[in-house]
Amino acid sequence: MFIHVPIALGIQAVCWLIGYLLGAPTRASIWIGCFAGSAVCVMREITQREYQWIEAFGNGLRRNMPGYEGMKFWEWNHHSIVETLTAIAASAILATALTAWR
8 A cells, every 4th residue: 555655765765875975965865865755755746647537538638738737736536645745754764864863
């Protein structure tokens, strides 16, 4: 159910590793990873909402959809909202814990 959490944390870990290998500050790498992991999860839900709209109202054509339709997060289903917020929270908690620990 919460597949976004390991995806977000995995992206965060990869960003942290890349930052470490490039000599970037650890705090910056961890928080950039938090942002990147969260952004991937949000973009996935935006895309999913767009496809739902296209199927329901756009006659199967992307060009029929208004450009902002996927960003109407208040129209996302409950599962999408909970899963995305959980992934963002998990990334932020990990980043906070790691930067406070260091």
